[in-house]
Amino acid sequence: MNLHPMPTAPLAPMPEGAGPHIVVIGGGASGVLMAAHLLRDDQGQARVTIIEGRHMLGCGIAYSTDDPDHLLNTRASGMSAFPDQPDHFRDWLAGQGIPADPRLGDGFVSRSTYGAYMASLVEPWSRGEGARRLRCLRETCVGLTQDMGGVTAHLSGGGSIRADRAVLATGHALPEPDPEGLVQGSWEGGEPPGRDDRVVIVGSGLSMVDQVLSLLRRGHRGEILVVSRRAQLPRVHAATQPLSVAVGDIPLGAPVSRLMAWLRALARQAEARGGSWRDAMDGIRPHIRAIWQALPPSERARFLRHAASWWEVHRHRLPPESAAPIHAAIRTGRMRLLAAAFQGAERNAEGQLQAVIRCRGSRVEQRVGCARIIDCRGIRRDPARNATPVVASLLKQGAARIDPLRLGLDVGADAAVIDAQGQPSDRIFAIGPASRAAFWEITAIPDIRDQTAGLARRLIAASARA
Numbered sequence: 001m002n003l004h005p006m007p008t009a010p011l012a013p014m015p016e017g018a019g020p021h022i023v024v025i026g027g028g029a030s031g032v033l034m035a036a037h038l039l040r041d042d043q044g045q046a047r048v049t050i051i052e053g054r055h056m057l058g059c060g061i062a063y064s065t066d067d068p069d070h071l072l073n074t075r076a077s078g079m080s081a082f083p084d085q086p087d088h089f090r091d092w093l094a095g096q097g098i099p100a101d102p103r104l105g106d107g108f109v110s111r112s113t114y115g116a117y118m119a120s121l122v123e124p125w126s127r128g129e130g131a132r133r134l135r136c137l138r139e140t141c142v143g144l145t146q147d148m149g150g151v152t153a154h155l156s157g158g159g160s161i162r163a164d165r166a167v168l169a170t171g172h173a174l175p176e177p178d179p180e181g182l183v184q185g186s187w188e189g190g191e192p193p194g195r196d197d198r199v200v201i202v203g204s205g206l207s208m209v210d211q212v213l214s215l216l217r218r219g220h221r222g223e224i225l226v227v228s229r230r231a232q233l234p235r236v237h238a239a240t241q242p243l244s245v246a247v248g249d250i251p252l253g254a255p256v257s258r259l260m261a262w263l264r265a266l267a268r269q270a271e272a273r274g275g276s277w278r279d280a281m282d283g284i285r286p287h288i289r290a291i292w293q294a295l296p297p298s299e300r301a302r303f304l305r306h307a308a309s310w311w312e313v314h315r316h317r318l319p320p321e322s323a324a325p326i327h328a329a330i331r332t333g334r335m336r337l338l339a340a341a342f343q344g345a346e347r348n349a350e351g352q353l354q355a356v357i358r359c360r361g362s363r364v365e366q367r368v369g370c371a372r373i374i375d376c377r378g379i380r381r382d383p384a385r386n387a388t389p390v391v392a393s394l395l396k397q398g399a400a401r402i403d404p405l406r407l408g409l410d411v412g413a414d415a416a417v418i419d420a421q422g423q424p425s426d427r428i429f430a431i432g433p434a435s436r437a438a439f440w441e442i443t444a445i446p447d448i449r450d451q452t453a454g455l456a457r458r459l460i461a462a463s464a465r466a
Protein backbone atom coordinates (compact mmCIF):
# COMPACT_ATOMS: atom_id res chain seq x y z
CA MET A 1 0.00 0.00 0.00
CA ASN A 2 1.24 3.51 -0.83
CA LEU A 3 1.06 6.52 1.44
CA HIS A 4 -1.01 8.41 -1.12
CA PRO A 5 -4.05 7.15 -3.05
CA MET A 6 -3.01 5.92 -6.46
CA PRO A 7 -4.29 8.11 -9.29
CA THR A 8 -6.09 6.47 -12.15
CA ALA A 9 -5.73 9.00 -14.96
CA PRO A 10 -2.64 8.15 -17.05
CA LEU A 11 -0.63 10.73 -18.92
CA ALA A 12 -0.20 10.43 -22.65
CA PRO A 13 2.24 7.58 -23.29
CA MET A 14 5.74 8.14 -24.59
CA PRO A 15 5.99 7.71 -28.36
CA GLU A 16 6.64 4.15 -29.39
CA GLY A 17 10.23 3.20 -30.00
CA ALA A 18 12.59 0.27 -30.15
CA GLY A 19 14.43 1.14 -26.96
CA PRO A 20 13.32 0.83 -23.33
CA HIS A 21 11.36 3.52 -21.55
CA ILE A 22 13.07 4.46 -18.27
CA VAL A 23 11.44 6.75 -15.73
CA VAL A 24 13.97 8.69 -13.66
CA ILE A 25 12.54 10.01 -10.39
CA GLY A 26 14.50 13.12 -9.47
CA GLY A 27 15.94 15.74 -11.78
CA GLY A 28 19.02 16.81 -9.83
CA ALA A 29 22.57 15.99 -10.87
CA SER A 30 22.12 12.23 -10.40
CA GLY A 31 18.91 12.13 -12.44
CA VAL A 32 20.28 14.24 -15.26
CA LEU A 33 23.47 12.18 -15.46
CA MET A 34 21.35 9.03 -15.62
CA ALA A 35 19.22 10.47 -18.41
CA ALA A 36 22.22 11.78 -20.34
CA HIS A 37 23.95 8.39 -20.33
CA LEU A 38 20.79 6.63 -21.45
CA LEU A 39 20.06 9.12 -24.23
CA ARG A 40 23.59 9.30 -25.67
CA ASP A 41 23.58 5.56 -26.39
CA ASP A 42 22.58 5.68 -30.06
CA GLN A 43 22.27 1.92 -30.30
CA GLY A 44 19.91 1.64 -27.37
CA GLN A 45 17.45 4.37 -28.42
CA ALA A 46 16.24 4.55 -24.83
CA ARG A 47 13.34 6.86 -24.03
CA VAL A 48 13.46 8.75 -20.73
CA THR A 49 10.94 10.52 -18.53
CA ILE A 50 12.40 12.71 -15.77
CA ILE A 51 10.08 13.59 -12.88
CA GLU A 52 11.19 16.54 -10.74
CA GLY A 53 8.90 18.66 -8.60
CA ARG A 54 11.21 20.93 -6.60
CA HIS A 55 14.28 22.23 -8.41
CA MET A 56 15.38 23.37 -11.81
CA LEU A 57 16.54 20.47 -13.95
CA GLY A 58 20.10 19.47 -13.10
CA CYS A 59 20.38 21.61 -10.00
CA GLY A 60 18.98 19.77 -7.00
CA ILE A 61 20.15 20.98 -3.59
CA ALA A 62 23.86 21.19 -4.39
CA TYR A 63 23.65 23.36 -7.51
CA SER A 64 20.50 25.45 -6.97
CA THR A 65 22.39 28.23 -5.19
CA ASP A 66 22.78 31.57 -6.97
CA ASP A 67 25.62 32.80 -4.74
CA PRO A 68 28.79 33.09 -6.89
CA ASP A 69 30.93 32.45 -3.79
CA HIS A 70 29.55 28.92 -3.48
CA LEU A 71 32.20 26.96 -5.36
CA LEU A 72 32.60 23.35 -6.35
CA ASN A 73 35.05 21.55 -4.10
CA THR A 74 36.48 19.62 -7.06
CA ARG A 75 38.52 21.18 -9.84
CA ALA A 76 36.90 21.61 -13.24
CA SER A 77 39.11 18.92 -14.77
CA GLY A 78 37.43 16.29 -12.59
CA MET A 79 33.83 17.32 -13.23
CA SER A 80 33.08 16.04 -16.73
CA ALA A 81 29.75 14.25 -16.99
CA PHE A 82 31.24 11.51 -19.18
CA PRO A 83 34.13 9.21 -18.18
CA ASP A 84 35.17 8.80 -21.81
CA GLN A 85 35.28 12.60 -22.37
CA PRO A 86 37.36 13.99 -19.48
CA ASP A 87 37.47 17.51 -20.98
CA HIS A 88 33.73 17.74 -21.65
CA PHE A 89 33.07 20.21 -18.80
CA ARG A 90 36.10 22.38 -19.53
CA ASP A 91 35.15 22.48 -23.21
CA TRP A 92 31.65 23.57 -22.19
CA LEU A 93 33.12 26.30 -19.98
CA ALA A 94 35.21 27.55 -22.90
CA GLY A 95 32.14 27.57 -25.10
CA GLN A 96 30.35 29.71 -22.52
CA GLY A 97 33.27 32.13 -22.36
CA ILE A 98 34.14 31.12 -18.81
CA PRO A 99 37.94 30.83 -18.55
CA ALA A 100 39.54 28.15 -16.40
CA ASP A 101 41.27 29.53 -13.31
CA PRO A 102 45.02 29.07 -13.80
CA ARG A 103 45.70 28.80 -10.06
CA LEU A 104 46.87 25.33 -9.04
CA GLY A 105 46.77 24.43 -12.72
CA ASP A 106 42.98 24.13 -12.68
CA GLY A 107 39.99 26.05 -11.36
CA PHE A 108 37.02 25.79 -9.04
CA VAL A 109 33.88 27.19 -10.65
CA SER A 110 30.64 28.22 -8.99
CA ARG A 111 27.98 25.65 -8.23
CA SER A 112 25.38 27.63 -10.14
CA THR A 113 27.59 27.41 -13.23
CA TYR A 114 27.79 23.67 -12.80
CA GLY A 115 24.01 23.52 -12.47
CA ALA A 116 23.74 25.19 -15.86
CA TYR A 117 26.16 22.61 -17.27
CA MET A 118 24.04 19.80 -15.86
CA ALA A 119 20.93 21.22 -17.51
CA SER A 120 22.78 21.50 -20.82
CA LEU A 121 23.43 17.75 -20.87
CA VAL A 122 19.86 16.94 -21.84
CA GLU A 123 19.17 20.10 -23.83
CA PRO A 124 19.88 18.40 -27.22
CA TRP A 125 16.92 16.10 -26.56
CA SER A 126 14.48 18.90 -25.82
CA ARG A 127 13.92 19.88 -29.43
CA GLY A 128 13.40 18.34 -32.85
CA GLU A 129 13.56 14.59 -33.15
CA GLY A 130 15.39 14.40 -29.83
CA ALA A 131 12.23 15.46 -28.04
CA ARG A 132 10.70 12.11 -28.97
CA ARG A 133 13.10 10.42 -26.55
CA LEU A 134 12.93 12.76 -23.55
CA ARG A 135 10.06 14.08 -21.46
CA CYS A 136 10.53 16.24 -18.35
CA LEU A 137 7.64 16.60 -15.93
CA ARG A 138 7.31 19.24 -13.21
CA GLU A 139 5.56 16.89 -10.79
CA THR A 140 6.18 14.92 -7.60
CA CYS A 141 6.23 11.15 -7.75
CA VAL A 142 4.24 9.90 -4.76
CA GLY A 143 4.30 6.18 -5.43
CA LEU A 144 5.86 3.47 -7.54
CA THR A 145 4.48 0.01 -8.28
CA GLN A 146 5.97 -2.81 -10.30
CA ASP A 147 4.74 -5.94 -12.00
CA MET A 148 6.05 -8.47 -14.48
CA GLY A 149 5.57 -6.06 -17.37
CA GLY A 150 7.19 -2.95 -15.93
CA VAL A 151 6.64 -0.14 -13.46
CA THR A 152 4.05 2.57 -12.91
CA ALA A 153 5.00 5.92 -11.39
CA HIS A 154 2.09 7.69 -9.67
CA LEU A 155 2.10 11.49 -9.66
CA SER A 156 0.85 14.09 -7.22
CA GLY A 157 -1.22 15.70 -9.98
CA GLY A 158 -3.31 12.57 -10.43
CA GLY A 159 -1.60 11.03 -13.44
CA SER A 160 0.60 8.00 -13.84
CA ILE A 161 3.45 6.95 -16.10
CA ARG A 162 4.07 3.46 -17.39
CA ALA A 163 7.67 2.47 -18.08
CA ASP A 164 9.91 -0.57 -18.37
CA ARG A 165 12.10 0.35 -15.41
CA ALA A 166 12.51 3.08 -12.81
CA VAL A 167 15.61 4.74 -11.40
CA LEU A 168 15.42 6.53 -8.04
CA ALA A 169 17.57 9.65 -8.15
CA THR A 170 15.94 11.24 -5.12
CA GLY A 171 19.11 12.74 -3.65
CA HIS A 172 19.81 13.36 0.01
CA ALA A 173 17.27 12.59 2.72
CA LEU A 174 16.33 15.99 4.12
CA PRO A 175 14.27 16.68 7.23
CA GLU A 176 11.11 18.71 7.02
CA PRO A 177 11.45 22.36 8.02
CA ASP A 178 11.36 22.99 11.77
CA PRO A 179 7.63 23.38 12.57
CA GLU A 180 8.43 25.97 15.25
CA GLY A 181 10.66 27.92 12.92
CA LEU A 182 13.53 28.03 15.41
CA VAL A 183 16.13 26.27 13.28
CA GLN A 184 16.68 26.95 9.59
CA GLY A 185 17.97 24.22 7.29
CA SER A 186 21.02 25.04 5.20
CA TRP A 187 18.93 24.33 2.09
CA GLU A 188 16.19 26.80 3.06
CA GLY A 189 16.02 30.40 1.93
CA GLY A 190 14.66 33.30 3.90
CA GLU A 191 15.57 36.84 4.85
CA PRO A 192 19.17 37.33 5.98
CA PRO A 193 19.80 38.24 9.63
CA GLY A 194 20.66 41.76 10.68
CA ARG A 195 24.22 42.83 9.93
CA ASP A 196 25.21 42.93 13.61
CA ASP A 197 23.23 39.90 14.78
CA ARG A 198 24.85 36.77 16.15
CA VAL A 199 24.31 33.68 14.00
CA VAL A 200 24.79 30.14 15.29
CA ILE A 201 25.68 27.50 12.70
CA VAL A 202 25.49 23.83 13.67
CA GLY A 203 28.09 21.76 11.83
CA SER A 204 31.49 22.75 10.46
CA GLY A 205 31.58 21.12 7.01
CA LEU A 206 31.15 22.39 3.49
CA SER A 207 27.54 23.51 4.02
CA MET A 208 28.71 25.72 6.88
CA VAL A 209 31.35 27.26 4.62
CA ASP A 210 28.69 28.21 2.07
CA GLN A 211 26.56 29.83 4.75
CA VAL A 212 29.45 31.84 6.17
CA LEU A 213 30.58 33.00 2.74
CA SER A 214 27.05 34.21 1.98
CA LEU A 215 26.90 36.10 5.28
CA LEU A 216 30.29 37.74 4.70
CA ARG A 217 29.35 38.66 1.14
CA ARG A 218 26.26 40.49 2.44
CA GLY A 219 28.41 42.52 4.82
CA HIS A 220 27.47 40.70 8.00
CA ARG A 221 29.44 42.03 11.01
CA GLY A 222 28.01 40.10 13.96
CA GLU A 223 29.55 37.03 15.53
CA ILE A 224 29.23 33.75 13.66
CA LEU A 225 29.41 30.92 16.18
CA VAL A 226 30.06 27.52 14.56
CA VAL A 227 29.19 24.58 16.83
CA SER A 228 30.31 21.04 16.08
CA ARG A 229 31.37 18.06 18.15
CA ARG A 230 34.98 18.05 16.97
CA ALA A 231 35.33 21.63 15.75
CA GLN A 232 37.19 20.55 12.62
CA LEU A 233 37.16 22.51 9.38
CA PRO A 234 37.53 20.89 5.96
CA ARG A 235 41.17 20.91 4.89
CA VAL A 236 42.28 23.01 1.95
CA HIS A 237 43.01 21.86 -1.59
CA ALA A 238 46.58 22.07 -2.83
CA ALA A 239 48.44 20.70 -5.83
CA THR A 240 48.82 16.93 -5.57
CA GLN A 241 50.64 14.04 -7.16
CA PRO A 242 48.45 11.05 -6.23
CA LEU A 243 50.34 7.96 -5.17
CA SER A 244 49.97 4.89 -7.34
CA VAL A 245 48.05 2.48 -5.13
CA ALA A 246 47.12 -1.00 -6.34
CA VAL A 247 44.04 -2.63 -4.89
CA GLY A 248 46.24 -5.51 -3.77
CA ASP A 249 48.19 -3.13 -1.53
CA ILE A 250 45.09 -2.24 0.49
CA PRO A 251 44.18 -4.32 3.57
CA LEU A 252 40.63 -4.90 2.32
CA GLY A 253 38.28 -6.22 4.98
CA ALA A 254 40.70 -5.44 7.82
CA PRO A 255 39.46 -3.78 11.03
CA VAL A 256 39.03 -0.02 10.76
CA SER A 257 41.89 0.57 13.20
CA ARG A 258 44.29 -1.32 10.95
CA LEU A 259 42.92 0.34 7.82
CA MET A 260 43.42 3.82 9.29
CA ALA A 261 46.92 2.93 10.47
CA TRP A 262 47.74 1.78 6.93
CA LEU A 263 46.40 5.07 5.52
CA ARG A 264 48.46 7.12 7.99
CA ALA A 265 51.56 5.19 6.96
CA LEU A 266 50.73 5.90 3.33
CA ALA A 267 50.48 9.61 4.14
CA ARG A 268 53.90 9.52 5.84
CA GLN A 269 55.28 7.81 2.74
CA ALA A 270 53.92 10.62 0.57
CA GLU A 271 55.42 13.26 2.86
CA ALA A 272 58.79 11.50 2.84
CA ARG A 273 58.77 11.90 -0.94
CA GLY A 274 58.21 15.62 -0.62
CA GLY A 275 54.45 15.51 -1.08
CA SER A 276 51.57 15.66 1.39
CA TRP A 277 48.82 13.52 2.88
CA ARG A 278 46.66 14.64 -0.05
CA ASP A 279 48.73 12.43 -2.35
CA ALA A 280 47.79 9.43 -0.23
CA MET A 281 44.10 10.33 -0.04
CA ASP A 282 43.89 10.92 -3.79
CA GLY A 283 45.82 7.72 -4.44
CA ILE A 284 43.17 5.55 -2.81
CA ARG A 285 40.33 7.54 -4.38
CA PRO A 286 39.64 4.94 -7.12
CA HIS A 287 39.39 2.18 -4.50
CA ILE A 288 37.03 3.75 -1.96
CA ARG A 289 34.05 1.70 -3.10
CA ALA A 290 36.05 -1.55 -2.84
CA ILE A 291 37.27 -0.57 0.63
CA TRP A 292 33.75 0.14 1.86
CA GLN A 293 32.19 -2.97 0.38
CA ALA A 294 34.93 -5.18 1.85
CA LEU A 295 34.20 -3.96 5.39
CA PRO A 296 31.88 -6.20 7.43
CA PRO A 297 28.84 -4.43 8.90
CA SER A 298 30.39 -4.16 12.37
CA GLU A 299 33.46 -2.41 10.95
CA ARG A 300 31.35 -0.09 8.83
CA ALA A 301 29.51 0.92 12.01
CA ARG A 302 32.84 1.46 13.80
CA PHE A 303 34.05 3.64 10.94
CA LEU A 304 30.90 5.78 11.12
CA ARG A 305 31.30 6.24 14.88
CA HIS A 306 35.00 6.96 15.10
CA ALA A 307 36.56 7.75 11.74
CA ALA A 308 33.95 9.22 9.39
CA SER A 309 34.25 12.83 10.58
CA TRP A 310 38.05 12.77 10.24
CA TRP A 311 37.77 11.10 6.86
CA GLU A 312 35.38 13.74 5.58
CA VAL A 313 37.46 16.80 6.54
CA HIS A 314 40.43 15.36 4.65
CA ARG A 315 38.52 13.86 1.76
CA HIS A 316 36.10 16.74 1.01
CA ARG A 317 38.36 19.76 0.84
CA LEU A 318 37.92 23.48 0.39
CA PRO A 319 39.03 25.50 -2.62
CA PRO A 320 41.69 28.02 -1.51
CA GLU A 321 39.38 30.83 -2.63
CA SER A 322 36.77 29.65 -0.10
CA ALA A 323 39.24 28.86 2.68
CA ALA A 324 40.87 32.30 2.73
CA PRO A 325 37.84 34.32 3.94
CA ILE A 326 36.90 31.58 6.43
CA HIS A 327 40.33 31.58 8.04
CA ALA A 328 40.44 35.38 7.99
CA ALA A 329 37.08 35.51 9.81
CA ILE A 330 38.45 33.19 12.49
CA ARG A 331 41.65 35.24 12.91
CA THR A 332 39.73 38.49 13.32
CA GLY A 333 37.19 37.01 15.74
CA ARG A 334 34.20 37.44 13.45
CA MET A 335 33.80 33.68 13.41
CA ARG A 336 34.31 31.35 16.37
CA LEU A 337 34.63 27.57 16.16
CA LEU A 338 33.40 25.76 19.28
CA ALA A 339 33.66 22.05 20.10
CA ALA A 340 30.19 21.40 21.49
CA ALA A 341 27.02 19.40 20.96
CA PHE A 342 23.87 21.17 19.82
CA GLN A 343 21.06 20.20 22.19
CA GLY A 344 18.22 22.16 20.66
CA ALA A 345 16.66 25.61 20.26
CA GLU A 346 14.21 27.55 22.38
CA ARG A 347 12.97 31.04 23.17
CA ASN A 348 13.48 32.67 26.56
CA ALA A 349 10.88 34.62 28.51
CA GLU A 350 11.58 37.72 26.41
CA GLY A 351 11.07 35.78 23.20
CA GLN A 352 14.74 35.80 22.23
CA LEU A 353 16.01 32.83 20.25
CA GLN A 354 18.58 30.69 22.07
CA ALA A 355 20.78 27.81 20.98
CA VAL A 356 21.19 25.18 23.69
CA ILE A 357 24.69 23.68 23.58
CA ARG A 358 26.93 21.49 25.72
CA CYS A 359 30.67 22.02 25.35
CA ARG A 360 32.89 19.00 24.87
CA GLY A 361 33.94 17.54 28.20
CA SER A 362 31.17 19.30 30.11
CA ARG A 363 27.79 18.14 31.37
CA VAL A 364 26.45 21.68 31.73
CA GLU A 365 24.10 23.07 29.12
CA GLN A 366 24.63 26.65 27.97
CA ARG A 367 22.20 28.96 26.23
CA VAL A 368 23.49 31.29 23.56
CA GLY A 369 21.28 34.15 22.42
CA CYS A 370 21.19 34.65 18.67
CA ALA A 371 19.10 35.89 15.77
CA ARG A 372 19.42 32.78 13.59
CA ILE A 373 20.30 29.09 14.00
CA ILE A 374 21.29 27.32 10.77
CA ASP A 375 21.54 23.54 10.66
CA CYS A 376 24.52 22.48 8.50
CA ARG A 377 25.05 19.01 9.93
CA GLY A 378 25.30 17.39 6.53
CA ILE A 379 23.61 14.48 4.83
CA ARG A 380 23.49 11.73 7.44
CA ARG A 381 19.79 11.97 8.26
CA ASP A 382 17.41 9.18 9.13
CA PRO A 383 16.47 7.86 5.67
CA ALA A 384 13.04 6.52 6.68
CA ARG A 385 11.81 9.43 8.77
CA ASN A 386 13.02 11.94 6.15
CA ALA A 387 12.10 9.89 3.07
CA THR A 388 10.66 11.45 -0.06
CA PRO A 389 7.06 10.41 -0.84
CA VAL A 390 8.10 7.78 -3.40
CA VAL A 391 10.68 6.21 -1.08
CA ALA A 392 8.23 6.24 1.82
CA SER A 393 5.72 4.51 -0.43
CA LEU A 394 8.18 1.77 -1.40
CA LEU A 395 9.13 1.21 2.24
CA LYS A 396 5.49 0.88 3.26
CA GLN A 397 4.81 -1.57 0.44
CA GLY A 398 7.79 -3.68 1.45
CA ALA A 399 9.24 -3.09 -2.00
CA ALA A 400 12.31 -1.46 -0.41
CA ARG A 401 14.08 -1.44 2.93
CA ILE A 402 16.61 0.68 4.81
CA ASP A 403 20.11 -0.72 5.26
CA PRO A 404 21.13 -1.92 8.75
CA LEU A 405 23.27 1.18 9.42
CA ARG A 406 20.42 3.47 8.32
CA LEU A 407 22.46 5.29 5.73
CA GLY A 408 19.85 4.90 3.00
CA LEU A 409 18.08 2.39 0.81
CA ASP A 410 19.49 -1.12 0.80
CA VAL A 411 20.71 -1.76 -2.74
CA GLY A 412 22.81 -4.38 -4.47
CA ALA A 413 26.18 -3.93 -6.15
CA ASP A 414 24.29 -3.35 -9.42
CA ALA A 415 22.19 -0.58 -7.78
CA ALA A 416 19.05 -2.76 -7.70
CA VAL A 417 16.70 -1.85 -4.83
CA ILE A 418 16.36 -4.69 -2.30
CA ASP A 419 12.91 -5.40 -0.87
CA ALA A 420 11.84 -6.25 2.69
CA GLN A 421 12.45 -9.97 2.04
CA GLY A 422 15.98 -9.36 0.81
CA GLN A 423 15.20 -9.83 -2.90
CA PRO A 424 16.72 -7.40 -5.45
CA SER A 425 14.32 -5.85 -7.93
CA ASP A 426 14.91 -6.21 -11.65
CA ARG A 427 12.73 -3.14 -12.29
CA ILE A 428 13.67 -0.50 -9.68
CA PHE A 429 17.18 0.90 -9.15
CA ALA A 430 18.70 3.64 -6.98
CA ILE A 431 21.62 5.92 -7.81
CA GLY A 432 23.62 8.72 -6.27
CA PRO A 433 23.06 9.63 -2.61
CA ALA A 434 20.00 7.35 -2.49
CA SER A 435 22.37 4.38 -2.91
CA ARG A 436 24.94 5.56 -0.37
CA ALA A 437 24.55 2.56 1.93
CA ALA A 438 26.14 0.24 -0.62
CA PHE A 439 28.76 2.56 -2.06
CA TRP A 440 29.53 5.14 0.68
CA GLU A 441 31.23 7.74 -1.56
CA ILE A 442 28.50 8.17 -4.14
CA THR A 443 27.76 11.85 -3.58
CA ALA A 444 30.48 13.28 -5.83
CA ILE A 445 30.09 13.73 -9.58
CA PRO A 446 33.06 11.50 -10.58
CA ASP A 447 31.49 8.59 -8.71
CA ILE A 448 27.93 9.22 -9.86
CA ARG A 449 28.92 9.56 -13.52
CA ASP A 450 30.65 6.16 -13.41
CA GLN A 451 27.67 4.61 -11.65
CA THR A 452 25.11 6.02 -14.09
CA ALA A 453 27.21 5.15 -17.15
CA GLY A 454 27.42 1.53 -16.02
CA LEU A 455 23.76 1.30 -15.11
CA ALA A 456 22.72 2.82 -18.44
CA ARG A 457 24.66 0.11 -20.28
CA ARG A 458 23.07 -2.64 -18.17
CA LEU A 459 19.53 -1.33 -18.60
CA ILE A 460 19.89 -1.06 -22.35
CA ALA A 461 21.47 -4.51 -22.57
CA ALA A 462 18.66 -5.99 -20.44
CA SER A 463 16.12 -4.48 -22.80
CA ALA A 464 17.91 -5.93 -25.82
CA ARG A 465 17.89 -9.38 -24.22
CA ALA A 466 14.19 -9.09 -23.44
